[in-house]
Amino acid sequence: MGATVVGWSPLDELVCESVPVTADNHTALCVLGTGLIGGSLLRAAAAAGYTGWGYNRSAPGVAAAQKAGFDVSDDLAAVLGRAAETDALIVVAVPMPAVNPMLDAIAQYAPQCPLTDVVSVKSPVAAAVRRYGLQERYVGGHPMAGTAESGWQATDPGLFRGAAWAVGVDPGTDPHAWTRVARLALDCASVVVPVTASEHDRAVARISHLPHVLAEALAVAGARGGDLALGLAAGSFRDGTRVAATAPDLVRAICEPNSDALLAVLDETLAALTEAREALSAHTSLDELTTAGHAARQRYESARRWEITDIEPGAPGWLEKLQDAGRTGGVITRLDTGSERN
Amino acid sequence: MGATVVGWSPLDELVCESVPVTADNHTALCVLGTGLIGGSLLRAAAAAGYTGWGYNRSAPGVAAAQKAGFDVSDDLAAVLGRAAETDALIVVAVPMPAVNPMLDAIAQYAPQCPLTDVVSVKSPVAAAVRRYGLQERYVGGHPMAGTAESGWQATDPGLFRGAAWAVGVDPGTDPHAWTRVARLALDCASVVVPVTASEHDRAVARISHLPHVLAEALAVAGARGGDLALGLAAGSFRDGTRVAATAPDLVRAICEPNSDALLAVLDETLAALTEAREALSAHTSLDELTTAGHAARQRYESARRWEITDIEPGAPGWLEKLQDAGRTGGVITRLDTGSERN
Numbered sequence: 121m122g123a124t125v126v127g128w129s130p131l132d133e134l135v136c137e138s139v140p141v142t143a144d145n146h147t148a149l150c151v152l153g154t155g156l157i158g159g160s161l162l163r164a165a166a167a168a169g170y171t172g173w174g175y176n177r178s179a180p181g182v183a184a185a186q187k188a189g190f191d192v193s194d195d196l197a198a199v200l201g202r203a204a205e206t207d208a209l210i211v212v213a214v215p216m217p218a219v220n221p222m223l224d225a226i227a228q229y230a231p232q233c234p235l236t237d238v239v240s241v242k243s244p245v246a247a248a249v250r251r252y253g254l255q256e257r258y259v260g261g262h263p264m265a266g267t268a269e270s271g272w273q274a275t276d277p278g279l280f281r282g283a284a285w286a287v288g289v290d291p292g293t294d295p296h297a298w299t300r301v302a303r304l305a306l307d308c309a310s311v312v313v314p315v316t317a318s319e320h321d322r323a324v325a326r327i328s329h330l331p332h333v334l335a336e337a338l339a340v341a342g343a344r345g346g347d348l349a350l351g352l353a354a355g356s357f358r359d360g361t362r363v364a365a366t367a368p369d370l371v372r373a374i375c376e377p378n379s380d381a382l383l384a385v386l387d388e389t390l391a392a393l394t395e396a397r398e399a400l401s402a403h404t405s406l407d408e409l410t411t412a413g414h415a416a417r418q419r420y421e422s423a424r425r426w427e428i429t430d431i432e433p434g435a436p437g438w439l440e441k442l443q444d445a446g447r448t449g450g451v452i453t454r455l456d457t458g459s460e461r462n
Numbered sequence: 463m464g465a466t467v468v469g470w471s472p473l474d475e476l477v478c479e480s481v482p483v484t485a486d487n488h489t490a491l492c493v494l495g496t497g498l499i500g501g502s503l504l505r506a507a508a509a510a511g512y513t514g515w516g517y518n519r520s521a522p523g524v525a526a527a528q529k530a531g532f533d534v535s536d537d538l539a540a541v542l543g544r545a546a547e548t549d550a551l552i553v554v555a556v557p558m559p560a561v562n563p564m565l566d567a568i569a570q571y572a573p574q575c576p577l578t579d580v581v582s583v584k585s586p587v588a589a590a591v592r593r594y595g596l597q598e599r600y601v602g603g604h605p606m607a608g609t610a611e612s613g614w615q616a617t618d619p620g621l622f623r624g625a626a627w628a629v630g631v632d633p634g635t636d637p638h639a640w641t642r643v644a645r646l647a648l649d650c651a652s653v654v655v656p657v658t659a660s661e662h663d664r665a666v667a668r669i670s671h672l673p674h675v676l677a678e679a680l681a682v683a684g685a686r687g688g689d690l691a692l693g694l695a696a697g698s699f700r701d702g703t704r705v706a707a708t709a710p711d712l713v714r715a716i717c718e719p720n721s722d723a724l725l726a727v728l729d730e731t732l733a734a735l736t737e738a739r740e741a742l743s744a745h746t747s748l749d750e751l752t753t754a755g756h757a758a759r760q761r762y763e764s765a766r767r768w769e770i771t772d773i774e775p776g777a778p779g780w781l782e783k784l785q786d787a788g789r790t791g792g793v794i795t796r797l798d799t800g801s802e803r804n
Binding site: 264265266283284286313315319320322323324326327328330331332333334335336337338339340341342343344345346347348349350351352353354355356357358359360361362363364365366367368371372375376379382383385386387388389390392393394396397400401404405406407409410411412413414415416417418419420421423425446447448449451 | 606607608625626628655657661662664665666668669670672673674675676677678679680681682683684685686687688689690691692693694695696697698699700701702703704705706707708709710711713714717718721724725727728729730731732734735736738739742743746747748749751752753754755756757758759760761762763765767788789790791793
């Protein structure tokens with residue numbers, strides 16, 4: 121496993137070196153849930169040469185996808201039957217509260233298929249997967265992309281371009297299923313961040329779930345200032361509250377399943393804010409907070425991804441190596457064809 | 463005073479109806495401090511036909527402005543002497559910690575000139591102005607515009623386009639000086655938000671200073687997740703921490719002079735976050751916070767400015783009428799020539 125620095129910052133779009141796959145038996149893709157993420161995935165994969173189809177619960181959602189030329193239906197048994205016949209990679213792309221019924225159906229109709237998901241938390245999904253006995257060919261996934269909108273009308277085949285796509289490397293991960301999932305992420309022009317479920321959940325509590333909570337609180341504080349305050353609001357308020365425009369149910373579905381990790385970082389942040397409050401009250405000083413915050417933002421802006429190379433899924437120690445690499449900013453931008461053995 | 467709805471949302475750029483003034487004795491403008499805000503103001507006013515000049519403390523700042531063709535010097539006495547000779551409008555455009563020496567010099571060299579400022583808080587500036595005996599022709603100002611950058615090289619004559627520019631309407635405001643200040647804001651293509659000093663300071667604590675504090679705390683929480691968390695960070699973290707890129711000294715200069723109002727809204731926010739933390743811990747629910755936050759952001763997005771018309775500065779009750787109008791989202795987008803009597 122070598123290390124080559126790639127990209128310039130977390131804001132840059134890395135050019136993915138993976139050549140889209142050609143049509144072969146590895147490209148069958150079954151997406152359960154064709155909202156913003158699942159629908160965008162179906163479109164991105166189709167553009168990369170996959171044979172994709174999907175399930176959606178709502179009739180308007182099905183109609184919208186069909187109208188756009190995609191094979192989406194509300195017949196879950198038929199959709200999964202086709203996956204079983206073609207050894208398709210199944211992607212669970214519904215919010216956490218809707219995951220169980222999907223896994224129930226997969227266990228019934230397509231239990232042997234490689235399985236991943238794009239849900240915003242990983243440990244709760246992994247636990248549910250184990251309850252349904254599907255852990256053998258499961259690899260968690262989470263593309264770090266999205267918008268405040270939802271539904272098929274918001275889908276975008278370029279949504280994942282340059283995004284970080286977390287792919288699970290927990291002990292016991294099947295290398296064949298892992299390769300299928302990593303390949304899908306690369307074919308959607310994302311970079312793969314190898315990470316265990318629990319480390320993922322603690323990380324996203326910091327950089328995704330806490331931002332949502334703070335944005336909601338900031339929006340509330342601003343609106344309590346009435347028309348005058350909202351009329352004076354400029355960039356800092358607009359950007360700081362942007363994700364509060366997300367539907368409340370969706371924010372809850374993202375944050376609540378990760379409550380343990382979120383509570384930990386929320387307590388840490390309450391402590392930091394309380395300390396800043398005391399310093400402001402006692403010494404009229406925000407020195408400590410502003411110095412630390414500025415240094416932290418600088419670290420974020422100057423963070424560099426580096427390329428993990430020479431991956432051989434299944435080789436001795438491969439999971440531990442990937443775990444270590446992911447912890448220090450390593451990403452995968454390509455897979456050699458030789459590494460695909462499924 | 464009539465009410466006409468103008469604009470579509472706080473995000474829209476209102477087209478300012480004020481025709482740039484022609485060269486006459488109202489267009490003399492003296493800007494003290496030619497950093498991001500003062501320098502941009504000098505450039506915007508020049509483009510609108512003003513005769514502007516300025517003072518800057520630092521030699522490189524002076525050189526940069528001169529190289530761009532602007533009459534900027536480090537001789538404060540001479541700069542203010544010219545203001546006194548021409549009845550120029552003097553604009554104090556330095557951070558709060560540097561305000562006193564400017565007022566001291568103004569009291570010495572140009573005490574009769576109309577006076578405004580573009581400092582981020584208003585009550586502390588007004589108090590300082592009273593200490594130097596300059597309150598008679600002082601009108602507070604605050605254009606709600608800026609970037610994370612600073613210095614002449616960051617100046618932009620279009621910085622104030624469509625911005626809300628708070629203009630003071632405290633009891634005792636001189637109508638002639640007020641008209642000069644409002645006219646300057648309109649000539650820079652901003653809209654005028656009439657507001658008292660204390661109401662301004664409470665409002666900006668909510669929509670400008672609290673966003674800075676939360677952005678700093680969020681950046682710190684993210685960076686504590688290390689390279690893995692920063693590598694997974696996407697839009698919500700990027701936008702939520704954007705203003706933490708501002709130099710710590712500048713954030714302190716903005717927030718610390720408004721510590722009373724900031725402490726009040728920070729306590730309010732700590733209480734809301736603590737309540738959300740308890741609900742998440744006890745019931746795994748963020749229902750209340752997300753519902754309130756989403757409604758607040760919707761209110762912000764749908765807020766409409768309305769146009770205050772038929773202003774006659776100096777007419778009986780004009781200040782109270784403007785105070786009331788500003789509180790409910792009213793803005794001034796033009797001044798009739800007849801209203802200028804100075």
